[in-house]
Amino acid sequence: MKTVLSGNEAIARAAYEAGVTVAVAYPGTPSTEILMNCGRYDAIRSQWSVNEKVALEVAGGAAIGGARTLCAMKHVGLNVAADPLFTLSYTGVNAGLVIVTADDPNMWSSQNEQDNRHYARAAKLPMLEPSSPAEAHAFVKAAFEISEKYDTPVLLRVTTRICHAEGVVETAERADVPLRDYERDFAKRVMLPVNARKRHPMVEERKIALRRLGKTSPLNRIEKGSEEIGFVAGGVAYEFAKEAFPEASFLKYGFTHPLNLDLAKKFRRMVKKLYVVEDGDPVLENTLKAAGIAVDKGKDRTGLLGELSVDRVRKAFGKRVKAGLKTETAVPARPPALCAGCSHRGIFTALKLEDATVFGDIGCYTLAALPPISTMDTCICMGASISASIGMVKARKGEKRKMACAIGDSTFFHSGVTGLIDAVHNDAPFVTVILDNRITAMTGHQNNPNTGKNLMGESTYRVDLVRLAKACGVKHVDTVDAWNIAEMRETLQKHWEYDKPSVVVVRKDCVEWAKIRETPYRVDTDLCVGCRSCVKIGCPAVIFDKAAKKSSIDPVLCVGCSLCSQMCNFNAIYRVDKEEEHAKIAEAERRKRAERKAKAQKAAAKKAAGGKGGRK
Amino acid sequence: MSGKTTNVLVVGVGGQGIILAGEILSMVALNAGFDVKKSEVHGMAQRGGSVNSQIRFGETVHSPTIPQGETDILLAFEKLEALRWLPLCNRNTVAIVNDQKIHSLTTATGLQDYPEGVSGELATHFKNLHLLPAAEIARELGNIRVVNVILLGVMAGRMDFPREAWTDALKKRLPPKLVELNLEAFRRGYERA
Numbered sequence: 001m002k003t004v005l006s007g008n009e010a011i012a013r014a015a016y017e018a019g020v021t022v023a024v025a026y027p028g029t030p031s032t033e034i035l036m037n038c039g040r041y042d043a044i045r046s047q048w049s050v051n052e053k054v055a056l057e058v059a060g061g062a063a064i065g066g067a068r069t070l071c072a073m074k075h076v077g078l079n080v081a082a083d084p085l086f087t088l089s090y091t092g093v094n095a096g097l098v099i100v101t102a103d104d105p106n107m108w109s110s111q112n113e114q115d116n117r118h119y120a121r122a123a124k125l126p127m128l129e130p131s132s133p134a135e136a137h138a139f140v141k142a143a144f145e146i147s148e149k150y151d152t153p154v155l156l157r158v159t160t161r162i163c164h165a166e167g168v169v170e171t172a173e174r175a176d177v178p179l180r181d182y183e184r185d186f187a188k189r190v191m192l193p194v195n196a197r198k199r200h201p202m203v204e205e206r207k208i209a210l211r212r213l214g215k216t217s218p219l220n221r222i223e224k225g226s227e228e229i230g231f232v233a234g235g236v237a238y239e240f241a242k243e244a245f246p247e248a249s250f251l252k253y254g255f256t257h258p259l260n261l262d263l264a265k266k267f268r269r270m271v272k273k274l275y276v277v278e279d280g281d282p283v284l285e286n287t288l289k290a291a292g293i294a295v296d297k298g299k300d301r302t303g304l305l306g307e308l309s310v311d312r313v314r315k316a317f318g319k320r321v322k323a324g325l326k327t328e329t330a331v332p333a334r335p336p337a338l339c340a341g342c343s344h345r346g347i348f349t350a351l352k353l354e355d356a357t358v359f360g361d362i363g364c365y366t367l368a369a370l371p372p373i374s375t376m377d378t379c380i381c382m383g384a385s386i387s388a389s390i391g392m393v394k395a396r397k398g399e400k401r402k403m404a405c406a407i408g409d410s411t412f413f414h415s416g417v418t419g420l421i422d423a424v425h426n427d428a429p430f431v432t433v434i435l436d437n438r439i440t441a442m443t444g445h446q447n448n449p450n451t452g453k454n455l456m457g458e459s460t461y462r463v464d465l466v467r468l469a470k471a472c473g474v475k476h477v478d479t480v481d482a483w484n485i486a487e488m489r490e491t492l493q494k495h496w497e498y499d500k501p502s503v504v505v506v507r508k509d510c511v512e513w514a515k516i517r518e519t520p521y522r523v524d525t526d527l528c529v530g531c532r533s534c535v536k537i538g539c540p541a542v543i544f545d546k547a548a549k550k551s552s553i554d555p556v557l558c559v560g561c562s563l564c565s566q567m568c569n570f571n572a573i574y575r576v577d578k579e580e581e582h583a584k585i586a587e588a589e590r591r592k593r594a595e596r597k598a599k600a601q602k603a604a605a606k607k608a609a610g611g612k613g614g615r616k
Numbered sequence: 617m618s619g620k621t622t623n624v625l626v627v628g629v630g631g632q633g634i635i636l637a638g639e640i641l642s643m644v645a646l647n648a649g650f651d652v653k654k655s656e657v658h659g660m661a662q663r664g665g666s667v668n669s670q671i672r673f674g675e676t677v678h679s680p681t682i683p684q685g686e687t688d689i690l691l692a693f694e695k696l697e698a699l700r701w702l703p704l705c706n707r708n709t710v711a712i713v714n715d716q717k718i719h720s721l722t723t724a725t726g727l728q729d730y731p732e733g734v735s736g737e738l739a740t741h742f743k744n745l746h747l748l749p750a751a752e753i754a755r756e757l758g759n760i761r762v763v764n765v766i767l768l769g770v771m772a773g774r775m776d777f778p779r780e781a782w783t784d785a786l787k788k789r790l791p792p793k794l795v796e797l798n799l800e801a802f803r804r805g806y807e808r809a
Contacts, residue, residue, distance in 0.1 A: 003646070004639075108657045109657075132680075151656075160657065161680055164656050164657060165656075166680075167652065167677075168651055236680070240678070240679050243678035243679045264706050309683065310678075310681070310683040311683050322683065322685030322686060322706070324684040324704055324706065324736050325709075325741050327702050327737065327741075329734075331696060331699050331700050332696070333667055333724050333728070334629065334720035334721075337721040371722075371727060372725050372727070387759060535726065544724060
């Protein structure tokens, strides 16, 4: 059946059709929807693991255990999973194991732009690179065949423009793939030096065999066109080049490691000029050059940064780009923002008011680093908020500083808890703020060990963050309400005084996930003095009218967290159902202001009458 | 519409239902026998920010993204977003724009100004501009969330696919209890086209 699927949906569908029974991942853009879609098939036991290393070890165990297994992660996730990756290359699999690495050229939602094709070379593993959702579907199935025939994990490298692109995919029925036998194999699976030394030559031999396979594999192909220009391309870059230069010849590599160079040598003889197009680093280009194959143009023209496009390929290789329309107007940015009512807004506001140094981490709350909250000094990688804080307090020992780090619950389980144990072990005095919203929100609300439910929707034990922190040896652990700035500040003030590692758990379910909708708030424009305290928390529901110098609240967006009213020093913001109470408060406020004004006028009058009173 | 690839650019603000509008169009194009490609960006880039969906269909479509100046139809759910995406459009692009102003965090907090006269400027760029108050129509229908389907209706009225192809796709894609409301929203848009 023909259907339109995203690359991620196509990968999940292909896994289903290939008879996969175990699928594992940790969520990460642009890979997340792969496992979300695997979870829709009853035949696949799908799970979110706490991090990518655990996920790949689960996957490796499942493959050794005889089940066809899929493991998915974003590019930086493979850094975390690199340890099992390199050794699984030695042990091989039993049933097929396909590892999807979803790279993010242009860093649409990532902290770096690494090219994970380097991992295939470093771990000596085969890598396939589809160029579209349809190919992603086909390549997953091919990857399982290669994995089992050559007894190796197979890497499938996709990029954002494949994962989140959609295309027409021809789906099929699920193949019946029985569970393979499991037999103990000491020499193959116990990687003691004595065994690993015997496995390494097999890895090298496998690489030679795989390179040979590339010559006849349908994953690689030559498309004959004009003799003037020939493009060597892999991944979605092929599609960009094909649209930019439909008349050219193409050597399309789908099987990009180990690279079969006989094809490239043949192609070189077919064309006058040979250009290489690839997203990321010059991996194909350098492999060709190292084999003595002349490349006329490549990264010197397309550049190393961002993602390619039809226009970039046109420009790089001498074609004109159409002129688009232009505006002289300064179009204001529309950056992503924390949602109205977000449980992260209050704690970062409190930390800002406390003038703390805050090391941050990866999640929605990284947005608190942006204006107007601007309260985060670092964001490096998953879990680094805690460990980097240890380094910070060690480096600046004895300095008076309100040192804190902020980390989400999912990120804490991923790789924060190890840092916290380290902080206790090395007695590093700072406050770890754990943002307990019960869900992995940034990637679209995936369950985690703090949810009480797993990917399959089954009820599971909900890990208790407070007890966990205490079990790690943290003496001072407090829990605060994410919608109460005063309480959070008070608690933080207490914690600044501890000369020990301490933990503050900030509690409130993610408003979008839990669909929290409390009674909204309203601005009494009569009382509003236009001081902008309420807009400093960066809530999308609070709007400031510059001309009128008044704030207002969008009643549709407001979820009633009350943070803006907590920020207001003039009693001008009230809950819409508290009109009567507010009327009294407003009356008192008006009276107070009138008295203050009268007093000021009186003083002014006195001053005017008294002549020279003050200093000039 | 055969031979050449048709490029549709749907833009707006996160949460406006841009993704759904794109999905319906790609279903309709697929059912008409076209090759279809579509591109979106999720994750960090999406949270309340500027969102776009690029849909391309034709005999064979390669790139999932639209090259500069090649948009045939621009469907903008918010007028400032139409301005933001001008580089992908040309003078002859059919521009269907919701005449609605939605603040960004930077304009809401007064860090930047929401420009004046956006609608007027759009008229100077496009020979074929259809500006409509989709939010008002949606409010009349009692649900602000149907802005996307009203705009989809306008676009459908400007394209060659049969009307039933669109309504069938809507019926297939939407939960049953929302079908009636959305078909009415679609009709309102379609008849304004």
